[in-house]
Structure formats: C-alpha cells, structure tokens
Amino acid sequence: MAVMERPQDYVLRTVEERGVRFIQLWFTDVLGIPKAFNITPAELENALEEGMTFDGSAVDGFSRVQESDVLARPDPNTFQILPNRENGPPVARVFCDVTNLDGTPFEGCSRHVLRRQLERAREKGFSFFAAPEVEYFYFAGEEGRPEPLDQGSYFELTVADLAGNLRRRTVLTLEDMGIPVEYSQHEDAPSQHEIDLRYTDAMSMADTLMTVRLVVKEIAREAGVHATFMPKPLAGVQGSGLHTHFSLFEGDANAFHDEGDEHHLSAIGKAFIAGVLTHAREITAVTNQWVNSYKRLVVGYEAPVYVSWARNNRSALVRVPAPKRGKKESTRIEYRAPDPACNPYLAFAVVLAAGLRGVEDGYELPPEAATNLYELTPEQRAAEGIAALPGSLSEALEEMERSELVAETLGEHVFTWFLRNKRAEWADYKAQVTQFELDRYLSTL
Amino acid sequence: MEPLLLYPDPPPPVLVQALDLAGYPWKAAGTAEAATRLEPGDGWAGAVVCADVDGEGAFALCRALRKRDLPLEPLLVMVAGHQLADLELREDMFDDFCVSPFQDRELEARLKHLFWRTGQGTRPELVEYGPLILNLETYQAAIAGRPLDLTYMEYELLKFLATHPGKVFTREILLSRVWGYEYYGGARTVDVHIRRLRAKLGTEHEHLISTVRSVGYRFGQSRWGL
Numbered sequence: 001m002a003v004m005e006r007p008q009d010y011v012l013r014t015v016e017e018r019g020v021r022f023i024q025l026w027f028t029d030v031l032g033i034p035k036a037f038n039i040t041p042a043e044l045e046n047a048l049e050e051g052m053t054f055d056g057s058a059v060d061g062f063s064r065v066q067e068s069d070v071l072a073r074p075d076p077n078t079f080q081i082l083p084n085r086e087n088g089p090p091v092a093r094v095f096c097d098v099t100n101l102d103g104t105p106f107e108g109c110s111r112h113v114l115r116r117q118l119e120r121a122r123e124k125g126f127s128f129f130a131a132p133e134v135e136y137f138y139f140a141g142e143e144g145r146p147e148p149l150d151q152g153s154y155f156e157l158t159v160a161d162l163a164g165n166l167r168r169r170t171v172l173t174l175e176d177m178g179i180p181v182e183y184s185q186h187e188d189a190p191s192q193h194e195i196d197l198r199y200t201d202a203m204s205m206a207d208t209l210m211t212v213r214l215v216v217k218e219i220a221r222e223a224g225v226h227a228t229f230m231p232k233p234l235a236g237v238q239g240s241g242l243h244t245h246f247s248l249f250e251g252d253a254n255a256f257h258d259e260g261d262e263h264h265l266s267a268i269g270k271a272f273i274a275g276v277l278t279h280a281r282e283i284t285a286v287t288n289q290w291v292n293s294y295k296r297l298v299v300g301y302e303a304p305v306y307v308s309w310a311r312n313n314r315s316a317l318v319r320v321p322a323p324k325r326g327k328k329e330s331t332r333i334e335y336r337a338p339d340p341a342c343n344p345y346l347a348f349a350v351v352l353a354a355g356l357r358g359v360e361d362g363y364e365l366p367p368e369a370a371t372n373l374y375e376l377t378p379e380q381r382a383a384e385g386i387a388a389l390p391g392s393l394s395e396a397l398e399e400m401e402r403s404e405l406v407a408e409t410l411g412e413h414v415f416t417w418f419l420r421n422k423r424a425e426w427a428d429y430k431a432q433v434t435q436f437e438l439d440r441y442l443s444t445l
Numbered sequence: 446m447e448p449l450l451l452y453p454d455p456p457p458p459v460l461v462q463a464l465d466l467a468g469y470p471w472k473a474a475g476t477a478e479a480a481t482r483l484e485p486g487d488g489w490a491g492a493v494v495c496a497d498v499d500g501e502g503a504f505a506l507c508r509a510l511r512k513r514d515l516p517l518e519p520l521l522v523m524v525a526g527h528q529l530a531d532l533e534l535r536e537d538m539f540d541d542f543c544v545s546p547f548q549d550r551e552l553e554a555r556l557k558h559l560f561w562r563t564g565q566g567t568r569p570e571l572v573e574y575g576p577l578i579l580n581l582e583t584y585q586a587a588i589a590g591r592p593l594d595l596t597y598m599e600y601e602l603l604k605f606l607a608t609h610p611g612k613v614f615t616r617e618i619l620l621s622r623v624w625g626y627e628y629y630g631g632a633r634t635v636d637v638h639i640r641r642l643r644a645k646l647g648t649e650h651e652h653l654i655s656t657v658r659s660v661g662y663r664f665g666q667s668r669w670g671l
Contacts, residue, residue, distance in 0.1 A: 010600060252616075
C-alpha cells in the first residue's frame with residue numbers, strides 16, 4: 001500500500017469534513033467540449049490512486065478503431081468544491097488527465113498535448129504564462145435564436161440591466177473559486193460582455209477557461225438566459241474573441257523583456273513573435289476551429305485578418321502592449337486570433353510551439369505594421385509581404401495539414417482526428433443553402 | 446501553542462530563524478530566574494538550550510529546569526561537535542540533542558519527534574487570526590464562520606502564512622517552503638496563488654495578506670504594528 005500523497009490526503013479529508021456528496025471528474029474532448037462523470041466519495045480514494053476506467057470510444061476524439069478503455073486520472077491539485085448556489089450538499093470537481101490502462105498518457109488527452117509543450121519549454125528553462133480576455137454574448141430565451149438582452153455599448157453604465165447583473169454574479173462566483181478577474185465590462189456589440197482573467201501558468205489557465213465557460217453558461221441558465229461563446233453570433237456587429245496575453249519567464253526574469261531595447265523587447269521576445277507570425281496560418285485551424293470562427297475574422301470588426309504585429313494597432317494579429325512603467329514583468333505579447341470557442345489546451349500548445357520554434361531557429365522579426373492594415377490595398381499588402389489569415393475553415397485545414405509543426409505539437413492521433421472531424425464539418429456546411437443565398441438569388445436569378 | 450524557552454538570551458539568529466520558519470513561538474531567557482519569571486501561564490511548551498556558546502551556563506540551566514517540581518520537558522540541547530563528550534553522565538538533563546551547526550530540517554524533525562514522544566500536542570491544531578480559523582488536523586479553513594473552499598496549494602500557502610503572522614516572506618522563501626525547490630514555475634506562481642487566495646477571502650478580508658513592496662508578502666500585522 002503506497003503512502004498517501006499529501007494533496008490526495010487533503011482531497012479525501014476535505015470531502016469527508018465538508019460532507020461532499022459527489023465529485024465531478026472533468027476532462028475535455030479534442031474540440032474543447034467539457035465532459036464529466038460523477039463519482040461518490042466512496043470511489044474517490046481508488047480514483048485518486050488508480051484512476052477511473054471509462055470507455056474512450058464513447059467520447060468524441062477518444063480512441064476510435066481499437067475500442068479501448070482509458071483511465072480518467074484526477075489531478076488532486078485541481079480539486080475544488082463548487083460554489084454552492086442552491087444550498088444543496090456540496091459538490092466538488094477535479095480535472096483529470098486521460099491515460100491508457102498501463103498509465104501512459106493517452107494521445108487524445110488535451111492536457112497531455114499542452115503539458116508536452118510546457119515540458120519542452122521547461123527544458124529550455126522557460127515557463128509559459130497566459131492571460132485571456134474572454135468575450136461572449138447573452139441572449140434571451142431558448143437557444144437557437146440570438147435575441148440580444150440589451151442594446152448597450154462599450155462601457156455603458158447600465159444600471160438595472162439583467163446582463164450586467166449576470167456578469168457581476170459570474171465574476172463573484174469565479175472569485176469564490178479562486179479565479180481572479182482583472183476586469184469585466186460590457187463590450188461593443190449589443191449583449192456582448194468581456195471578462196479579463198489575471199495571468200496564470202498556461203495549464204492552470206486552460207483549466208480555468210473550461211471552468212469559466214461552464215460558470216458563465218450555468219449562471220445565465222439559472223436566470224433563463226442563454227450565454228454563448230460562439231465566435232460570431234450576429235452579423236454586422238463584432239464577434240467574440242479570446243485575445244490572449246502570453247509571456248515566457250526564465251526563472252523570475254521575464255524573457256520577453258530587455259531594458260536595453262528601444263521598445264523593451266528582448267531577442268527572445270522578438271524571435272517568439274516571429275515564430276508565431278511565421279506559423280500563424282498553420283495554427284489558425286486550432287485557435288479558430290469552427291466554420292463560424294471565420295465569420296469573425298473579417299475586416300471591419302477589430303478582429304485580426306492579416307499576419308502582422310504592432311505595438312499600438314488593434315488591426316494587427318500580434319500586439320505588443322506597452323509594459324507598465326518600470327514593470328519588467330508585464331512585458332508580453334497579445335495574440336488576437338483565438339476565439340473563446342477554441343480548445344484552450346490545444347490553442348495554447350500551438351501558440352507556444354510556434355513561438356518556441358521562432359526562438360530555437362532564430363527567426364527574424366519582420367518590421368512592425370505601421371498603418372491600419374485594413375486600409376491597405378491588396379497590392380500594397382503584397383508589396384509589404386503581409387499575408388492574410390485563412391479566410392475559411394477549409395483554407396485553415398489545408399494550411400494545418402501541411403504543417404509539420406502542428407502535427408508534431410498535437411501528435412499524430414489528435415492531428416488526424418481533428419482534420420477528419422473538421423473536414424466533415426466543412427462538408428456539411430458546404431452542402432447548405434444559406435439565407436444569404438436565398439435573399440440574394442431566389443428572385444433575381 | 447505556548448512558547449518554547451530559548452537559551453541564551455539573545456539566542457543565535459540561525460536558531461531563531463529556523464524556529465520561526467517551523468512555526469514555533471519562543472521566548473529567550475538567559476538565566477533560570479528569568480526562565481521562571483517569563484514562564485507563560487500554562488508553562489513552557491519545552492526548551493531549546495544552546496550549549497555551543499556557553500556550555501557551563503547551558504548545562505546549569507538544564508539542571509535547574511529538570512530540578513523543578515514539574516521538570517521541564519521536552520528539552521533539546523544544541524551542542525558543538527567537540528562537546529559531545531560533555532553529554533556523558535548528563536543524560537537525565539535533556540531529552541534529545543542536536544549537533545550545531547545544524548540543519549533546519551533536522552532540528553524541526555527532532556522537535557516534532559520530541560513532542561510526539563512526550564505526548565504533547567506537537568503543533569497547534571487550530572490557528573486563529575482575527576476572523577480566520579485554520580484547523581490543521583482536518584485541513585479546513587474558515588473566514589468569519591464561512592468555510593473557505595481552497596485547493597491544496599492554496600491551503601498550504603495560507604497555512605504557512607497564517608502560522609507566521611506578521612512576518613514578511615519573499616516569494617523565493619514562500620516558493621521553497623510551500624512548494625519545495627523542485628517546483629519550476631518560479632516566483633510568479635506565488636503571485637498567482639496569493640491572488641487566488643485573496644479572491645477567495647473576498648474583498649472584506651483580502652487585506653489579511655498584504656503585499657510588501659519589492660519584498661514579498663505578509664499575513665496579518667507585523668509585531669511592531671508597522
């Protein structure tokens with residue numbers, strides 16, 4: 001009998017002391033859709049020691065041909081009692097890694113894909129931090145019809161509005177769960193909201209995003225409102241992005257910071273940006289994984305369209321915000337492509353892999369985009385060598401399929417499954433006749 | 446927990462630091478009289494007597510402490526390597542010894558073992574500070590009567606801070622004491638967890654953990670009210 005490890009001990013004791021009725025084991029499929037099953041306190045000790053067996057084929061993306069069982073292995077450090085909003089018996093959740101029965105990491109496990117990149121970074125002495133800005137919409141009534149709750153605009157003070165209350169309740173619940181919120185506000189579009197999270201290491205942040213999406217939806221649901229992270233739910237207004245601030249640290253030193261540089265950006269920082277830009281088109285299928293994602297990445301709505309970087313230009317794909325005065329540790333890059341419906345584990349993994357590739361191979365940073373890129377003509381962009389992000393899921397998948405970097409980062413299993421699943425989505429989409437076509441063509445053609 | 450009696454007065458700084466980090470309260474006394482005068486109501490929790498500076502004075506104090514109606518125990522004596530012979534025939538005067546220069550971990554382990562052997566509650570089970578209560582036995586924490594749902598590392602960090610109220614710790618010390626040296630996330634990990642703890646404490650109580658600019662963090666008030 002192995003000696004119980006302290007975190008496990010802590011979890012078991014807490015379950016007993018607090019009278020936790022059941023524990024939700026959380027994990028995600030390849031598309032970032034949360035999955036969970038419940039176990040009782042009686043099963044917990046065994047789950048912590050040996051993991052819980054479940055049928056991998058029952059979950060999208062987990063094992064296909066060989067109908068093999070896999071194990072959900074709870075990570076005791078992520079054990080958290082869920083805020084008790086209805087005064088029932090306490091319920092807890094714990095994130096799980098998915099492994100094969102022999103304990104080796106399961107290739108379809110998203111946490112494993114991210115961890116592999118974090119370990120690569122660690123071998124070079126880096127730790128990787130992320131701070132995302134999560135945008136989403138609240139809609140009235142049932143799913144399926146996007147009816148905005150309010151008509152507020154950016155920073156509007158909406159006193160008695162339901163959406164504002166929902167957002168506040170969400171923020172308080174998140175704080176109760178130890179998820180500090182830096183900022184929350186009403187966004188530009190009607191019924192659009194934003195919650196900015198304080199940075200953590202990338203793994204914790206990916207876990208956190210899974211939690212945030214669930215908490216936002218759950219609190220909305222309680223009020224009979226539907227919250228959505230769909231990238232572009234309304235035509236003609238801004239979509240929802242997941243602009244994410246990234247930084248690399250070497251021990252306690254910000255590896256992106258260089259006091260001597262004109263803009264306080266180190267050689268590592270520059271090479272990292274160059275890596276992200278060079279591979280941007282290849283990783284877009286992962287950071288923007290739905291047909292609908294590409295309705296957001298269009299000109300005119302503050303979403304990035306062109307592969308470029310800039311310090312203060314919100315049309316750029318990579319933005320380097322000015323560090324706060326004298327705060328070396330706040331030097332970071334903001335990657336503006338991802339949307340909040342991505343799988344955060346995979347998205348962080350491919351951004352890190354692209355950036356590290358730039359650092360390893362010493363990529364050269366192209367000049368900063370000086371003007372508003374939306375205003376350039378195609379000829380001007382061509383002259384400046386500015387590429388565009390993929391314009392559709394189909395184009396993004398073609399780029400991804402050719403990418404040795406993405407194949408290596410995701411691993412063959414996830415890479416193949418992802419391409420197949422997404423091709424099928426595209427094929428379904430292509431076969432549709434849309435309202436746009438009916439409106440435009442039915443009477444005139 | 447009642448304080449430990451330390452000899453001499455002032456005690457060696459390395460010893461003070463080790464005891465502070467291990468969470469043992471203490472008071473120093475230079476003589477047997479002072480030891481009696483300063484004795485807390487419920488008696489000393491035990492004594493750590495350093496013989497490596499003034500061997501004669503140290504053993505005289507040990508003898509005095511053991512000759513009391515209720516002999517003081519447990520008693521740990523610190524000796525230099527060349528003094529080991531002095532321990533002979535003095536076995537009744539101490540419960541255990543530790544050779545200095547000592548290692549923090551060894552001292553901590555010996556004290557822990559001594560307290561366990563003498564059947565005293567080794568560590569306080571309840572840590573209370575203002576509205577915060579930590580039960581070290583059950584791993585539960587509550588603020589103003591409301592249970593705090595902490596993750597394991599948040600609990601460990603809060604426990605470490607709350608058992609050393611008023612002391613300022615650098616991120617590096619917190620990292621090594623709470624996470625262990627093998628953790629590679631760097632000191633930013635400490636910042637992340639401090640923020641998470643504050644979020645859970647809520648706006649009303651987040652001030653319990655204060656940021657000491659360009660140094661680190663402090664739980665509660667400093668002893669000098671700074």
